[in-house]
Amino acid sequence: xxxxxxIATTLAxxxxxxxxxxxxxxxxxxxxxxDFAEMTTLPVALRxxxxxxxxxxxxxxxxxxxxxxxxxxxxLFRTADGEPVEAVLMTYATRATxxxxxxxxxxxxxxxxxxxxxxxxxxxxxEEIVDQVLHFARELRPADRxxxxxxxxxxxxxxxxxxxxxxxxRMLNDxxxxxxxxxxxxxxxxxxxPGMDRFSxxxxxxxxxxxxxxxxxxxxxxxxxxxxxxxxxxxxxASARYVRRTHRKLMFEYVxxxxxxxxxxxxxxxxxxxxxxxxxxxxxxxxxTGGDFxxxxxxxxxxxxxxxxxxxxxxxxxxxxxxxxxxxxxxxxLEHGAASAD
Ligand code: SAH
Numbered sequence: 001x002x003x004x005x006x007i008a009t010t011l012a013x014x015x016x017x018x019x020x021x022x023x024x025x026x027x028x029x030x031x032x033x034x035d036f037a038e039m040t041t042l043p044v045a046l047r048x049x050x051x052x053x054x055x056x057x058x059x060x061x062x063x064x065x066x067x068x069x070x071x072x073x074x075x076l077f078r079t080a081d082g083e084p085v086e087a088v089l090m091t092y093a094t095r096a097t098x099x100x101x102x103x104x105x106x107x108x109x110x111x112x113x114x115x116x117x118x119x120x121x122x123x124x125x126x127e128e129i130v131d132q133v134l135h136f137a138r139e140l141r142p143a144d145r146x147x148x149x150x151x152x153x154x155x156x157x158x159x160x161x162x163x164x165x166x167x168x169x170r171m172l173n174d175x176x177x178x179x180x181x182x183x184x185x186x187x188x189x190x191x192x193x194p195g196m197d198r199f200s201x202x203x204x205x206x207x208x209x210x211x212x213x214x215x216x217x218x219x220x221x222x223x224x225x226x227x228x229x230x231x232x233x234x235x236x237x238a239s240a241r242y243v244r245r246t247h248r249k250l251m252f253e254y255v256x257x258x259x260x261x262x263x264x265x266x267x268x269x270x271x272x273x274x275x276x277x278x279x280x281x282x283x284x285x286x287x288x289t290g291g292d293f294x295x296x297x298x299x300x301x302x303x304x305x306x307x308x309x310x311x312x313x314x315x316x317x318x319x320x321x322x323x324x325x326x327x328x329x330x331x332x333x334l335e336h337g338a339a340s341a342d
Pocket of ligand 1: 289
């Protein structure tokens with residue numbers, strides 16, 4: 001992906017008329033072009049001149065794994081400087097959701113998540129984030145399908161890379177380009193309070209999700225190290241500000257760790273905190289990442305959901321396809337990516 005601004009300045013330097021800029025931008029964002037040679041609306045000399053100056057793709061595909069029933073595909077990419085990036089496509093009857101990474105690795109080191117294990121290597125640019133989406137858009141096109149949703153729930157903490165994350169949201173949302181509705185774009189944060197405040201001031205109606213995982217500081221401190229910086233009272237104060245400013249709903253994600261955060265104490269505290277109509281809780285079964293945690297059985301999950309509903313929490317269980325190919329929530333990892341990239 002190349003930003004509109006870069007396309008415009010490059011074409012201006014080449015002395016080209018302004019309308020060329022839109023042609024190139026739309027060839028990338030609507031035609032999903034991978035090469036200037038494909039841009040047959042441009043004169044051949046211009047295609048060559050652009051190819052000497054710009055690269056349409058910021059990521060190279062290294063490997064793709066598909067889940068047996070075909071509901072999930074995970075692609076490992078490599079950036080121009082050799083860093084591994086993973087993204088996942090989940091296809092349903094009518095939707096096709098892409099889960100994108102915003103960083104190579106992650107600095108947060110949640111104890112149950114594989115992404116932070118080797119720490120943070122670097123932030124991704126908006127172009128590198130958008131290219132993950134365009135890759136799957138290109139794959140879906142022969143089947144006459146489109147990407148209907150994008151979730152910023154892959155590797156990394158989006159609000160530790162706020163500017164590029166927002167720039168990517170806007171590129172995807174641009175009516176003149178990819179044209180995905182703001183409401184079809186969701187950003188998930190571990191609870192970086194300044195980021196939540198900034199996000200609540202943005203004019204677009206992008207969705208926000210917050211990874212909660214525990215309703216007491218004593219427990220959350222042990223699961224999400226960033227809770228020591230932004231404890232639960234502050235997290236909920238920021239959540240309330242978000243709802244007040246945007247009048248939008250907020251989704252809390254809750255990775256269910258059997259015997260750890262599914263206790264009656266947590267249920268009671270969740271009932272006090274996660275109140276409808278603005279707050280909703282999404283339960284995610286813990287996916288094995290090599291740690292000491294245990295995955296809940298389907299019956300445990302349904303039981304927890306029933307207990308939460310009985311105390312007034314609006315609650316659903318998230319399907320997280322891709323476990324078989326280590327493409328499910330929490331399983332995107334540097335170590336794995338780096339190993340396959342060699
Ligand atoms: N850093 C952001 C974006 C990642 S979203 C955030 O934390 O929200 C990925 C989601 O998957 C988060 O809710 C994360 O907590 C969850 N997750 C991490 N490890 C998991 C695991 N092993 N099993 C299930 N979900 C996991």
